[in-house]
Amino acid sequence: MKTTPTATFLKGDVLSVLSTLPKANYDLIVTSPPYNIGKVYERSEKLTFEEYVEWLDKVIEALIHVVKDHGSICWQVGSFIKNGEIFPIDIHTYGSFKRRGMKLRNRIVWRFNFGLHSKRRLSGRYETILWFTKSDDHRFNLDAVRVPQLYPGKRHPKGRAKDSGKPSGNPLGKNPSDYWEFSAEEYFQNDPVWDIPNVKANHPEKTIHPCQFPVELVERCVLAFTDPGDxxxxxxxxxxxxxxxxxxxxxxxxxxxxxxxxLKIAKERVKHLSKGTLKVRHSGRPTRKPRKGEKVANVPAEWNSANTRER
Structure with missing residues (x-):
């Protein structure tokens, strides 16, 4: 019997609330912990980096207690930055999962185009999702997240006994890549990354939250690692x-x-979803590129003048 999906919102300190939840009760945990970089929700309890990692370790332990044996944890994190030095949070928290028996299935790279510009290092344009499972008996629905074949008409070479001349791809699409390796444009086109725009000022999902991630990012995790009713x-x-x-x-x-x-905003957004009035970016839509004639696509006159003077 099909049940109507429900949403439950709990207010309180994360460790305190997690301690009250039933053990081994959730099929999937998807989350992005605070980065300890001074956002509005962090200012009352700024921690040293060592204290921060210790706190994350306690959170991870609590999460492992409440996820089911066949369940998954998607740990979406970026980097802590201090005095220009990068501290990748996925590296500093991997051990917290591993020593408690969790198995890393993928280190997914989420690439986006916009963010703060750096002056003394390359600008960061990606974050990671560590997909951990509690056991080898875990959910993975590949067909739900396949991407279109770039060359659907490609076939196996003739002469092979079993597959000679047959289509070499899957008719439902191919397994999406879990990373982006910067080499050449051709590689990017042949092995697409999880290229999903982050939520900035003109994004249809934007709220007052300063570090909001897009619905499409979570959708892929939900579809791939859970079943309906989970x-x-x-x-x-x-x-x-x-x-x-x-x-x-x-x-x-x-x-x-x-x-x-x-949480009040979350409840309102869920209400709008049920009414069909929630604004979201449609999954799979390519990021918009400015047309050649648009003003934002043209080199500013000031830049041309500056280049002329330098010569």
Missing amino acids: TVLDPFMGTGTTAIAAIKHGRHAVGIDKDGTF
């Missing part, structure tokens, strides 16, 4: 992105956040 938990719910992705595809959602304002 329950998805986000211990840092923010404004409800994970809940929206889960409910949109027939999964139940549970979210935790200490900020009542964010």
